[in-house]
Amino acid sequence: GLPLADAAVVEHTFHVGNLTISRLGHSQVITAVNGQFPGPKLEARDGDTVVVHVVNNSPYNITIHWHGILQRLSGWADGPSMVSQCPIHPGGAAYTYRFNITGQEGTLWWHAHVSFLRATVYGALLIRPGPGKPHYPFPTPHGEATLLFGEWWNASVVDVERQAMLSGGAPNNSIALTVNGMTTGGYELPVRHGETYLLRLINAALNYQLFFKVAGHDFTVVAADACYTEPYDTDVIVLAPGQTVDALMRADASPGHYYMAAQVYQSLANATYTANTTALLWYEQHDVATAEAATAGTSMIVMPTMPAFNDSETAQGFYGSLTGLLPDGKPTVPLHVDTRMLVTYGLGVMPCSPTQTLCNRTRGSVAASMNNVSFQLPTTMSLLEAHMRGNVDGVYTRDFPDRPPLMFNFTSAAAGSNRSVMLTSKGTKVKTLRFNTTVEVVLQNTAILGSENHPLHLHGFNFYVLAQGVGNFDARTAVRSYNLVNPQQRNTVAVPAGGWAVIRFTADNPGVWVMHCHLDAHLPFGLAMAFEVDDGPTPDTILPPPPPDYPQC
């Protein structure tokens, strides 16, 4: 191994600009970092300080989010546009993101957090064990590989988003899935027989959950969202947008060529988009026959048998099987809950504004909401800056409801015929939490305008997933299924279509933290809310002031 040094500063410069690349025979101008697609891989160790100077020479407003980084006392570096910062303007404006990695190991990623730009502005963020603790909690693998799954459009993704917002519907489907930016067959992973590889899997796709398999090979999942899990053996891995999985794979098949495949998992009834993509795994001690077959593109390469594109049983089976690895064998779930919330979310409708042209005058326009509030980003300053100023400017209100305005049959599509159930209003509402209090949120997916598995991502915290299920949440029966001993920790939970999940976390990080659907179209539709966490009592629990180059709107 490498000699161990003390915690280091990992410093990078990200030049964001136009890049012309060619995929599927089409040349496309995309927004990219340092002329690379996907962008640079960031590697650090727990305890390191990460410093990234972002210089924006693209035609668009840019922010970068470090997805899953806890950002303890560094909320100014979190990145969601208009939540933690105003965007970095085009024309060479710059902002330096600076944060410490505090007690985190595993696979995370970074991505643009403004409009649809994360479709091309993203990369891996790998955290290895720090100097004090040089080992993984599993046998050291012989090698590792990072696989970033994405989506590709033969179009500007900003135009794709504009079209979706104007139509009030789903965005045009991407035309291909990608692995490390490459379409089918582009990415190759050579392995050596008998060795074990750590696969770092990241779902950077905008709108689709994925199944992942490798023909002839099984996995042991060891982490999800950079939180260690009890080793879990499986031949299929499920990733919602935003989620990551670390899995060990033994190269123990007969030497040859094998396909690795990612395929869309659709939880939406009547969905038709079933794209998949492949990459190639091959043994360095290849036998000549399969190597030649691979070159000739013949069928000697084994394809994995994928689950059906709508196989929710496999998806929920995977999610429900993960448990957390207990540090020192001791449970860490907070058992006392200070604040309990029931948050319903899904698609609803909003009355048309008088000037809105593309709007159904009887029904209204499509709006996504949480507890019937369709989240509206501020325009004059970030929520975090407003928070630091004590909200004297009235940028937000503190009345995000703890419960939905109406209780109804959340999972019945028939409820959607009741307009009062569907009707949402716009608001910039936060839920204020006292420092170090504990919160339990029941996330109830609703099905009144199409039932879909929405992956909810919380910034600034990892949370415990205590339980999940289908149908309407019923506390009397659900409580019995809570795992309070070794639940998995995550930053993104894929709440089952027409179902629920219960999460718990401790509000020990002062600042403003957004929780939103990681299907990218749903964030501008308003499927978001924010937690405002007060400062704590001691100097080391107070959010410091913003850095001097903090962007202004």
Ligand code: C2O
């Ligand atoms: Cu990965 Cu708020 O996002």
